[in-house]
Every structure is written in structure tokens, then in C-alpha cells.
Amino acid sequence: MSEVRHNWTKEEILDIYNRPMMELLYDAATIHREQHDPNVVQVSTLLSVKTGGCSEDCGYCPQAARYHTGVEGNDLMTVNQVKAQALRAKEGGSSRVCMGAAWRNVKDGPEFDQVLEMVRGINKLDMEVCCTLGMLTENQAQRLAEAGLYAYNHNLDSSEEYYKEVISTRGYQDRLDTIDNVRKTNVTVCSGGIIGMGEDIEDRAGMLVALSTLSPQPESTPINALVAVEGTPLEEEKPVSIWEMVRMVATTRIVLPETQVRLSAGRTQMSREGQAMCFFAGANSIFAGDKLLTTPNPDVNEDMKMFELLGMNPQKPFTKKVQPQSVEASDSKFESLGEKPKWTRPEHKIDRNEAAKAKGKLVK
Numbered sequence: 001m002s003e004v005r006h007n008w009t010k011e012e013i014l015d016i017y018n019r020p021m022m023e024l025l026y027d028a029a030t031i032h033r034e035q036h037d038p039n040v041v042q043v044s045t046l047l048s049v050k051t052g053g054c055s056e057d058c059g060y061c062p063q064a065a066r067y068h069t070g071v072e073g074n075d076l077m078t079v080n081q082v083k084a085q086a087l088r089a090k091e092g093g094s095s096r097v098c099m100g101a102a103w104r105n106v107k108d109g110p111e112f113d114q115v116l117e118m119v120r121g122i123n124k125l126d127m128e129v130c131c132t133l134g135m136l137t138e139n140q141a142q143r144l145a146e147a148g149l150y151a152y153n154h155n156l157d158s159s160e161e162y163y164k165e166v167i168s169t170r171g172y173q174d175r176l177d178t179i180d181n182v183r184k185t186n187v188t189v190c191s192g193g194i195i196g197m198g199e200d201i202e203d204r205a206g207m208l209v210a211l212s213t214l215s216p217q218p219e220s221t222p223i224n225a226l227v228a229v230e231g232t233p234l235e236e237e238k239p240v241s242i243w244e245m246v247r248m249v250a251t252t253r254i255v256l257p258e259t260q261v262r263l264s265a266g267r268t269q270m271s272r273e274g275q276a277m278c279f280f281a282g283a284n285s286i287f288a289g290d291k292l293l294t295t296p297n298p299d300v301n302e303d304m305k306m307f308e309l310l311g312m313n314p315q316k317p318f319t320k321k322v323q324p325q326s327v328e329a330s331d332s333k334f335e336s337l338g339e340k341p342k343w344t345r346p347e348h349k350i351d352r353n354e355a356a357k358a359k360g361k362l363v364k
């Protein structure tokens with residue numbers, strides 16, 4: 001049985017990534033079978049509960065207010081709207097709803113209280129609830145846990161070195177601190193990254209070093225292929241090849257043996273054969289739904305047809321961990337503290353981000 005190691009070096013990970021393809025696939029598939037049922041795929045639906053207008057400068061993101069990308073923003077959805085969408089996702093075969101809000105960090109107040117109600121509402125539908133809301137304090141993480149949150153997503157995106165080439169409005173340590181705050185609760189951690197942002201293979205390995213040294217390792221890790229959106233600083237990046245994706249998935253599977261590895265953004269560019277290779281290499285989760293926040297995603301029915309073709313089944317909710325209990329707001333032990341945490345703002349200049357911002361200003 002493969003052991004979970006927290007001391008992977010970049011060199012070891014690079015050696016794995018660069019193995020001859022058939023050996024890499026065999027090794028990854030072997031570990032995958034030791035730890036997981038290879039015919040079961042966890043299906044999540046990503047729901048953008050608050051879109052656009054974000055103050056951050058993430059180079060890959062069409063929701064950053066400073067770039068002009070044509071994304072139409074919306075205010076925070078109502079609890080009933082979210083519950084209705086969650087129900088639709090459940091009927092479509094999803095076991096988890098991941099709610100994304102385009103925020104730099106969570107702020108105590110009515111909007112966060114509304115999100116806590118959404119968490120309670122979805123947990124009561126017997127679905128796993130995940131949130132991705134930006135940076136988070138320990139008290140905020142505790143409040144989400146009390147409401148019945150199953151997972152919190154906070155991606156490391158890339159290596160620490162390359163992160164500085166993509167984002168200037170917050171630091172890598174902020175990401176790690178938020179993950180640490182989630183770890184102080186019983187909420188599971190979802191953290192991964194994006195390939196195809198112009199990083200080199202060392203950066204991909206560097207990200208996997210950072211993820212593997214987390215203890216415990218994340219329960220789920222999304223591997224995104226950049227969807228280059230016009231108007232963002234990364235609009236000119238070429239799509240990653242399926243071979244790079246397969247290598248990244250397989251390497252992630254070997255380094256994070258117990259983690260659910262999720263195919264995320266970029267799946268529309270992948271053929272069924274390509275996705276099947278990724279499943280063989282150890283991917284065992286996907287995002288379903290026609291949109292991933294703001295970028296396109298395969299049709300739910302197409303995914304179900306693909307599962308049928310491959311003899312795969314969607315994972316039932318709470319297979320890996322028992323369902324959390326939702327504590328009502330009136331019985332909460334963790335009150336709003338009205339926190340205004342000072343997360344860092346390195347604000348170093350990234351030329352392509354500056355150029356996209358200037359272009360955005362002109363268009364607006």
C-alpha cells in the first residue's frame with residue numbers, strides 16, 4: 001500500500017512527472033486502485049453565488065474588476081435561489097455543491113450570514129457543501145463548520161515562486177494561513193491549482209511539494225487547465241496539451257495518494273478519450289454543470305453518457321466522511337466578531353497584469 005509522504009522534494013516529483021508515459025500511467029493507476037474504487041467518480045456542481053467585481057488581480061480570472069472581460073456581475077444570490085439550483089444539481093447526479101463568491105476575503109456581516117444559511121440549506125438536502133469565498137479567519141471557518149460545511153476550497157494555484165507572476169494583491173502565505181484556519185475545524189480541505197499559465201514544469205512540481213507537505217494532505221485537489229479568457233493578462237497563453245494534463249494528474253495521484261483528484265476547468269477542450277486517460281491516471285472527481293463560475297463546461301448529460309460508456313458511477317454523498325450536523329444560527333457558539341483582518345497586499349508590479357488593467361480602463 002502506498003504511504004502518504006509529506007517530505008516529497010521537487011526533484012523526486014520532477015522524476016515522476018518525466019517518467020515514460022506508460023510507466024507513469026501504470027504507477028499512478030496502481031496507486032489509484034490501492035486507495036480508491038477506480039470506477040467511481042465524485043461529481044461536484046460549481047455555483048457562482050456572487051459573480052464579478054472582484055478587487056483582486058488574479059491573472060487568469062475574468063471576474064477581476066480591473067480587467068475588461070465581458071463577465072456580467074451579479075449580487076449575492078438568495079438562499080432560495082441557491083437551494084433550487086442545488087436541487088437541480090442533485091437530480092443531475094451531483095453529490096456536492098461548491099459555492100463560489102468573487103471576494104478577496106470573507107467579511108463578517110449580513111452577506112456572510114446569508115452564505116451560512118445557504119450552507120445549512122444545502123446540507124439539509126443531504127448534499128456535501130463546499131465554499132470558495134477567499135481568505136478566511138479561524139472564527140469564520142468555525143462558523144462555516146457549525147453551519148454544516150463539508151469542504152472549503154482555497155487553491156494554491158501554482159508554486160510559491162510563480163504565484164508572484166500571476167497575483168500581486170495577496171501572498172502565498174495568506175493561502176496557507178487560510179488552509180490552516182480551515183484545518184482547525186472539521187471541514188475538509190480542497191486545494192489545487194492551474195496549469196497552462198506560462199509556468200514551467202518546476203513550478204508544477206513546486207505546487208505539488210506545497211500540497212503534499214500540508215498535513216494532512218488536502219482531501220481534494222482540483223487540477224485546472226487554464227481557460228484563457230480575452231481581456232485577462234493570460235489571454236495569450238496557449239492551451240495545455242492533453243499529455244501535460246495526464247502527466248499532471250498522474251503525478252498528483254502518486255504524490256497525494258488518498259486525495260480525490262478533480263478534473264476542473266478546461267474539460268471542454270478535452271475529448272472523451274483524453275478524459276478517460278485522466279481517469280485511468282487517477283482523476284476521480286469532476287465538476288459538472290454547464291458553467292464553471294464563468295467559463296464553459298461540458299453538458300451534464302454528456303458527462304452521464306461518458307460515465308455509462310466507461311462503466312463508471314457517480315460517488316454517493318458522504319462516502320469519505322460522515323455528514324456534518326448543521327447548527328442553527330440561534331444556537332451558534334461562534335458569534336460574528338466583526339473581524340477586519342489585514343491580509344497582505346504585496347502589490348509588486350506584474351507587467352502583463354498592468355497592461356490588461358490599462359486596456360480594461362480604455363475599453364470601459
Ligand code: SF4
Pocket residue numbers: 054055056057058061062063064101102103104134
Ligand atoms: S480568482 Fe477569485 S480572488 Fe482572484 S480575481 Fe477571481 S474571483 Fe477574485
